[in-house]
Amino acid sequence: MTTAKKTTAPIPPPAAVATDAHWAATRERLRNRARPIARLTICDDHTAKQALAEAQFDVQRAQDSADRAPDDEAAQTNLRDATTALVRAKEAFDKASIPLRFQALDRRTYKELLAAHPPTEDQAEDGYSFNLDTLGPVLIAASSLDGMTEEDAADFLDTWAPAEAEALLNTVFGVQQEDRMDLGKG
Structure with a gap:
């Protein structure tokens, strides 16, 4: 794994900061x-997943x-009972689940990883800018x-079902692309 170099951020002159406390x-x-x-939750217990889905539906219906x-x-009693059942179903689901958490890398590290895993000739012809087979695990x-x-x-x-392996890759690539900015009008 490549480590990012730390750069020293420029420090504005104290006089400039004093005149613009908002920017500081x-x-x-x-x-x-x-x-x-990003979080990927794996639950192999179909009963727990189904019970959670039903409890969520019941709460929505009771809330309406x-x-x-x-x-x-x-x-109101029905809503309280449905909410209690949802809490129990969520606890059972959480107990049966395996949560995985992934954090976006800093831009420099991400770009270095992409560059370290260039596409094969066939992948490049298919429009890929990196080699998914070597980059994915890294x-x-x-x-x-x-x-x-x-x-x-x-x-x-290699061993998970294709859809599950794809979900893992999508989660990791997705968190790298997550955008938490709004470019709306000021």
């Missing part, structure tokens, strides 16, 4: 932003009824907040 505060907030994190009849005690390991190794990642990509 904004700059500090910008420097303290955390990179995006309670909203339509705020003075109806039966509707990027997964570099982005993992759970300590997943390149070897683990390569094994999972």
Whole structure:
């Protein structure tokens, strides 16, 4: 894995900061932003997944009824019961699940990884700018907040069902592309 070099950020003259306290505060907030994190939750327990989906549906239906009849005690009781059932279903789902967390890399590290894994001739002809087969495990390991190794990642990509391996790759590439900015009018 390539490590990014630390650069020293320029420090504006104190007089400039004193005249623009707003920018100083904004700059500090910008420097303290955390990179995006994505979560991939794996649950092999179909019963737990189904129970959670049903409980979510029941809460939505109960919420709709309670909203339509705020003075109806039966509707309010039904909503409380459905919410309690949802909490239990979520706890069972969480217990049966394996959560994986991935954090976006800094731009320099990401670009270095892409450059270190150029596409094969065939991949380049297909429009790829990197070699997914070699980059995938490296990027997964570099982005993992759970300590997943390149070897683990390569094994999972090779042995999981195609849709699941694709979900893992999509999660890791997706977090690198996550955009939390709004370019709206000021």
